[in-house]
Amino acid sequence: xxxxxxxxxxxxxxxLGGFSLDANIxxxxxxxxxxxxxxxxxxxxxxxxxILTPDEGHVTLNSKRITNLLVEQRQVSIVTPESCIPHLGVxxxxxxxxxxxxxxxxxxxxxxxxxxxxxxxxxxxSKLSLGMRERVALATSLIxxxxxxLIDEALSNIDNHTDFIGAFKNLASKAKIxxxxxTQHLEDSSQADHHYRLESGNSTRLF
Amino acid sequence: xxxxxxLKLISGLSLALLVIxxxxxxxxxxxxxxxxxxxxxxxxxxxxxTLISSAIAAVLSVALFxxxxxxxxxxxxxxxxxxxxxxxxxxxxIVGVAILVIASPLTPFGKFLLSIGINFFDxxxxxxxxxxxxxxxxxxxxxxxxxxSMNIAYENYALGLGASKFRTFVSVVLxxxxxxxxxxxxxxxxxxxxxxxxxxIVAYYVLQQPFYGVNPAPVLxxxxxxxxxxxxxxxxxxxxxxxxxxxxxxxxxxxR
Numbered sequence: 521x522x523x524x525x526x527x528x529x530x531x532x533x534x535x536l537g538g539f540s541l542d543a544n545i546x547x548x549x550x551x552x553x554x555x556x557x558x559x560x561x562x563x564x565x566x567x568x569x570x571i572l573t574p575d576e577g578h579v580t581l582n583s584k585r586i587t588n589l590l591v592e593q594r595q596v597s598i599v600t601p602e603s604c605i606p607h608l609g610v611x612x613x614x615x616x617x618x619x620x621x622x623x624x625x626x627x628x629x630x631x632x633x634x635x636x637x638x639x640x641x642x643x644x645x646s647k648l649s650l651g652m653r654e655r656v657a658l659a660t661s662l663i664x665x666x667x668x669x670l671i672d673e674a675l676s677n678i679d680n681h682t683d684f685i686g687a688f689k690n691l692a693s694k695a696k697i698x699x700x701x702x703t704q705h706l707e708d709s710s711q712a713d714h715h716y717r718l719e720s721g722n723s724t725r726l727f
Numbered sequence: 728x729x730x731x732x733x734l735k736l737i738s739g740l741s742l743a744l745l746v747i748x749x750x751x752x753x754x755x756x757x758x759x760x761x762x763x764x765x766x767x768x769x770x771x772x773x774x775x776x777t778l779i780s781s782a783i784a785a786v787l788s789v790a791l792f793x794x795x796x797x798x799x800x801x802x803x804x805x806x807x808x809x810x811x812x813x814x815x816x817x818x819x820x821i822v823g824v825a826i827l828v829i830a831s832p833l834t835p836f837g838k839f840l841l842s843i844g845i846n847f848f849d850x851x852x853x854x855x856x857x858x859x860x861x862x863x864x865x866x867x868x869x870x871x872x873x874x875x876s877m878n879i880a881y882e883n884y885a886l887g888l889g890a891s892k893f894r895t896f897v898s899v900v901l902x903x904x905x906x907x908x909x910x911x912x913x914x915x916x917x918x919x920x921x922x923x924x925x926x927x928i929v930a931y932y933v934l935q936q937p938f939y940g941v942n943p944a945p946v947l948x949x950x951x952x953x954x955x956x957x958x959x960x961x962x963x964x965x966x967x968x969x970x971x972x973x974x975x976x977x978x979x980x981x982x983r
Contacts, residue, residue, distance in 0.1 A: 569883070569887060590886075591886040592886045592887075592890060592892070594887075595889070597887040598884060599887075600880050600883075600884075602878050602880035603880050603881070603884035604884065605881065605898075606881060607902045607903055617888030617889060620888055620889050620890050620894065621888075621889045660888070661888065664889065666887070666888075666889075670887075
């Protein structure tokens with residue numbers, strides 16, 4: 521049953537070359553993941569999103585085990601700085617995921633998201649600046665209403681990203697979508713409900 | 728004194744080895760060895776047949792082999808890749824013989840084709856099939872690095888939004904591959920235009936309208952050499968070189 525948010529439980533182990541990840545996350549709502557380059561943040565998100573397969577462990581989303589599901593079956597949207605459907609215009613892009621899932625497009629909701637996330641521009645997505653593209657990609661994910669959005673460093677190129685994170689958190693909370701986001705800016709964690717730090721592939725829950 | 732750039736010198740010599748015979752042929756074909764037979768009606772019809780059949784073969788390669796090139800780009804499959812190279816790496820007359828055997832009354836498939844009136848021998852269809860088989864590996868080899876260089880983040884994002892792999896391929900990968908497909912299909916078409924081995928067996932000439940009695944250009948050049956001697960063959964070759972150069976120019980413009 522869907523509550524205020526999804527309970528994410530991930531206990532994952534993965535060896536990639538000389539790097540070894542052994543991480544646990546068990547929380548809900550808006551979760552921040554920090555750590556230095558190479559600490560395993562992207563690997564962990566890729567394991568949760570299904571892009572990588574764990575050597576050991578499991579991922580559970582709202583009591584539903586998704587470890588062996590394909591990326592497209594997980595209800596988990598992955599957003600990186602390069603995530604987009606490049607040839608689409610902004611408005612078509614925003615509803616692409618929702619249409620794909622056969623959801624009814626609520627135009628008021630789309631307008632609200634555009635306003636809240638500062639999407640007052642148009643044009644082909646591939647021609648937009650990185651920050652604008654990230655806004656569109658994140659908004660598209662929200663409109664597609666997945667159960668979980670994984671944001672891998674896709675907030676840092678956005679102007680006034682502190683305000684943006686606040687707005688995004690509100691929208692995600694209203695839509696009952698949980699979020700895990702990685703960031704290099706430690707101060708971003710103050711907006712999160714929970715904060716995990718990764719160090720050399722090992723996770724620590726800070727709050 | 729300026730230091731000699733050995734690499735540049737060796738590269739220049741290597742390039743000369745490749746282009747001198749071509750330019751020599753152009754010079755001789757339109758100069759001392761010029762023979763009006765070499766740019767007569769038959770040659771122009773033959774070039775027309777070659778261009779049309781090679782273009783159709785390129786379109787077929789795009790339609791049939793783009794998904795395979797994408798699959799190879801995203802999944803390591805050395806056995807499949809080696810198998811897909813076979814038509815390009817075996818002597819091409821073998822491809823011609825194979826097509827004839829497959830479409831002959833010796834095989835159930837051939838019997839079936841003949842029973843419904845489909846004949847590969849000396850037909851435009853046979854010509855196009857032979858050209859597709861020998862040029863498709865070149866198309867696959869050109870598209871594979873293109874797909875590998877395409878940012879996989881687009882596909883992961885689409886999959887995360889619930890799109891199936893097929894929908895991701897059709898709605899995300901293909902619309903962003905236009906330039907790569909055009910470039911690879913022109914390379915494949917160029918390869919098809921230069922094919923001789925297989926088509927000399929399958930379609931030495933075509934016995935169908937509107938190309939009744941027309942030879943594909945590489946076969947015609949060989950035939951002119953055998954019947955008329957060097958002059959007509961060299962002039963016809965020079966005409967074909969001009970067509971190929973035009974193709975190369977278009978390819979360069981597309982790649983820019």
